[in-house]
Each structure stands twice: as structure tokens, then as C-alpha cells.
Amino acid sequence: MARTLPMTKSSRPPLPTARLALLTFLLASGVHAQEPAPATPLPVPEPAATPAPAATPPARVEGTRIDIESQLRDAMNSGDPTKKKLNLLIDRKSAAGGLAPGSAPPLNPVDHLQREPGLVIRQQRNAPAATAKPAAPVSKNTPWGYEGEGGPGQWARLKPEFSTCAKGQRQSPIAIDDADTLKGPAEAIAFNYTPSSGTVVNNGHTIEVQLSGDNSLTVRGQTYRLQQFHFHHPAEERINSRVYPMVAHFVHRSDTGQLAVLAVLLEEGPSNPLIQKVWTHMPLDVKDHVPLPADLIHVGEILPRDQRYYQYMGSLTTPPCTEGVLWLILKQPASISAEQLRLFSQLYPNNARPVQSLNGRPVRDALLIAPGGRP
């Protein structure tokens, strides 16, 4: 029921350009054609669930029942320049439109923006200075990390040898979706892990266990020796849109220098015996290290019973992001207790690189396991 505004006879001079622009904007926004606001409150959007719907039409928002037409008419007909605020007023009302009736607007503007993507555009349009990213050059002495100016998006700028982090086309981690994998038989990974000793290191990016024993895995006709294992919180790889709270990466190297990383996802449950041994000897300070008692670590302890896996070619997930890494991601997660999780997350609240573009790489989903895969 689009209605045109009645033209009021007036002896006033022609409308100033600003007001014409305002009228054009409001008409284009459909404001003039909206029904009065519904009597029932608007549904409250699920926080952090599916993306919020597009910005609610302003005139449907509770609190803007005032006849906008008459406001607009007043603005057009009066000489009062303050009526030009009408445009901003409508924006603000609509910004509050996703909230439950009577609820206070969120105090944290960032929270608010995250919950209402539709609003971001308005905010950016009105206040570009507050959201613009600084383009300041990164200091050469900036250490790499997971946030701020040493964060993942800046790694390639920190050192020339980190350039692959940005230029690489076969980077890790990735998001794996079962619907897109190459399903078919694949050989079992043959694990050869033995009781070992080693050293627990806090390297400033993670807790890492450097092993000294005879540990290896064999796959695709190649044997890879275990060098170290370490942890990420949350898990870096995303499996069918799921993010696990942690992952353990077991870094292996072949005699020819090729890397193979075995990923064991961790989900909250009973205490993990292997992790308990590592945490017991966890160094707290960066660069601190704690030697482990002889034969304490048996990596086989953490392997899940079901050893089917995903396989793809990727990179290190930390600088220098070297490519050519064979990734083996066990599909069945192992367990970690809430207490074990909490201890690591207190040291490393976030040490996960965001997922990288697949760029057409195939991901194999090893459906079948030949007998004898388990050590």
C-alpha cells in the first residue's frame, strides 16, 4: 500500500538538497510503505547461531510506531534543521530491533556487532574510523603469535622466510567436510611407538614434548620417525564444522626429510593418561624445559581404537608454514579431562591458526583399514 506523501502547499522556498536526499533515502528504504509495527514482539535471534537475518526494516521495529510519514512530513515542512536527525533516529531504533523487548542493549559494542552482522554495515558506514584496520608496518622484532600485530594474518610480513604463510597454496590447517572427501580404501597406518623419554618444553607457542626414543609410523611405503608432539587449543582442524577443544600434533620426519604430522583430536571426557604425564612435568615459563623420567612416554597410549583417518597434503601450521607435509588426521578423538583442558588453556588461551583455503586439494577419507593396523 505505497502511498505518496501529500504535497503541502507552502510558500517556503524549494527543499534544501539535504532534505531531498533524506526523503529519497527513506523512500528507497521502503519506510513509507511499511505497515504499523506488529503488536507481538519480534523474535529474539539465537546468539551466535545461524547468521542474523538482514537488517530488520526500520519501521517494523518496536518503538518506531510513531507515524513516520507524519514525522517526515513535519521534517519536510518545517524549517527546523534539527529534524534532519530523523534519519539517524531510525537507524538507532532499528539497531535495537533484535533485542528482546525490555532488555537492555548490550554494553559491549563488539558483542553487539558480532551478534548482529546486519548492523556492521551501518556502523562501518557511520563510523569508519572506529573499525578501520591500521596499516602500520610491522616491526621486524615482532615475535609471531596468535593475536595482535604478530598474529596469523601478519606472519608473512614478519620475516622474509615466513612468506609461504601468505603465498602458499597448500596451507594447513583446513576445514574437512565429509561430503567433499575422496572416499575409498586406504592402507592402515602402521604405528611403531615404544616407551621413551624426552623433554617437555614451553616454547612460547605451545607445550612440546621432544622425544628421544625409537618411535615411527609407516604409511605409503615410507617410514617417518617421531620428532616431537605438541598441542593446540582449540584444535586447528575443523571436521564437519566441528571445532574440538584441543588437538595433539605428532610431527614425524622421513629419512628423505619429508614431514608427516599425525593429528589426534581431543574431546572432553575422562582424564588422558599420556597428557597427565606431560602436564605433570609441564614447564610454566617460556623457554623453560623439564626432562622426563626414562621410558615414561608411550605415544601409543593416546591412539584411539578406531584408526581410520583423513589424509591430505598441507603445511606446518606455524611459521615458516613449510609445505609438502603429509597430514594424517585420526577421525576418532581421544579424551581429555576438563581439568587437563583448563591447565593448558590457562597457559595458551588460543594457539590455533585459522583454517586455510583448500585450493582444490583432495582430502582422502580412508574408509577401510587393513588388519594389523594397531600396534
Ligand SMILES: [Zn+2]
Ligand atoms: Zn601443531
